[in-house]
Amino acid sequence: MDRHIEAFLEMLAAERGSARNTLVAYQADLEDFAAFASSHGQAPSTCDASALQTYMAGLQRAGLAARTASRRLSALRQFHRFLLREGVRNDDPTSLLDAPRLPRTLPKYLSEQEVAALFDAARQLSGHRGAVALAALEILYATGLRVSELLALPRRALAGDAALLLVRGKGGKERIVPLSDAAKEAAAAMVGQHDPDTRYLFHGRDPRRPLTRQAFFLLLKQVALRAGLDPAHVSPHVLRHSFASHLLAHGADLRSLQLLLGHSDIATTQIYTHVLAERLQRLVEAHHPLARKAARRHHSDTDT
Numbered sequence: 001m002d003r004h005i006e007a008f009l010e011m012l013a014a015e016r017g018s019a020r021n022t023l024v025a026y027q028a029d030l031e032d033f034a035a036f037a038s039s040h041g042q043a044p045s046t047c048d049a050s051a052l053q054t055y056m057a058g059l060q061r062a063g064l065a066a067r068t069a070s071r072r073l074s075a076l077r078q079f080h081r082f083l084l085r086e087g088v089r090n091d092d093p094t095s096l097l098d099a100p101r102l103p104r105t106l107p108k109y110l111s112e113q114e115v116a117a118l119f120d121a122a123r124q125l126s127g128h129r130g131a132v133a134l135a136a137l138e139i140l141y142a143t144g145l146r147v148s149e150l151l152a153l154p155r156r157a158l159a160g161d162a163a164l165l166l167v168r169g170k171g172g173k174e175r176i177v178p179l180s181d182a183a184k185e186a187a188a189a190m191v192g193q194h195d196p197d198t199r200y201l202f203h204g205r206d207p208r209r210p211l212t213r214q215a216f217f218l219l220l221k222q223v224a225l226r227a228g229l230d231p232a233h234v235s236p237h238v239l240r241h242s243f244a245s246h247l248l249a250h251g252a253d254l255r256s257l258q259l260l261l262g263h264s265d266i267a268t269t270q271i272y273t274h275v276l277a278e279r280l281q282r283l284v285e286a287h288h289p290l291a292r293k294a295a296r297r298h299h300s301d302t303d304t
Contacts, residue, residue: 004045005030008082017172029075049093066100109241121227131190133223138183144243144261147236151210153201158187169262177260244272
């Protein structure tokens with residue numbers, strides 16, 4: 001591996017606390033770029049803007065998805081900013097590159113009725129599996145946690161009558177989120193069935209280790225099937241989107257939502273503005289005098 005790429009990855013792990021999956025993705029993206037640079041007789045740390053443009057154009061010709069190409073560009077930008085800070089380069093050639101145009105996609109989320117169906121299905125599961133499923137669903141929907149944040153919660157996170165939950169998110173950043181009474185009750189019922197030596201709130205077969213993502217995803221799929229929902233459309237991330245979308249639909253503001261979700265940039269939270277737009281449209285239709293007059297005329301026309 002190129003020594004500068006290796007140093008960059010070490011910085012991400014040591015200073016930013018990047019997750020293993022993030023490091024693996026960055027390494028794969030930068031090694032692909034390093035192979036391109038080598039084929040052109042250059043090192044990845046010495047390529048100029050022209051070489052970078054050629055590389056990105058090659059990704060497009062190869063039919064790489066715009067989202068994947070955008071991720072590659074993000075890796076290149078962070079790598080070159082690192083080189084600039086370290087004095088390896090005196091410029092940032094990625095500043096001249098245009099990001100691939102991404103299709104506008106709205107986050108997938110469940111309706112409030114579908115979430116209620118999931119809760120009902122979890123309550124129908126017997127034994128410890130049912131207690132785990134209900135506690136996880138209640139906490140995810142009450143807080144909007146990422147699945148990695150949920151499974152990393154220590155058992156002591158809900159010690160006593162805690163109304164707030166301290167969460168360690170991406171990059172080791174901590175935030176506090178409120179916990180609903182229903183979530184606390186479901187978690188307490190689950191913990192009551194635990195071995196007293198368990199370390200994690202959601203533990204695996206080995207009580208000293210957390211429940212794996214694979215095991216939790218399987219449990220969630222089983223609950224979705226019991227609820228009559230398509231398992232392919234139910235995931236922890238969909239529940240996170242449901243939490244955010246339903247909060248906005250009931251009057252929350254974007255800034256508060258940003259804090260609850262742990263987004264470092266409010267631009268990330270703005271993907272949920274479609275919910276705000278729908279709510280505002282309903283508000284205008286229900287209360288604007290001209291809209292109400294138009295509705296009365298419509299009813300009058302249909303009556304005749």
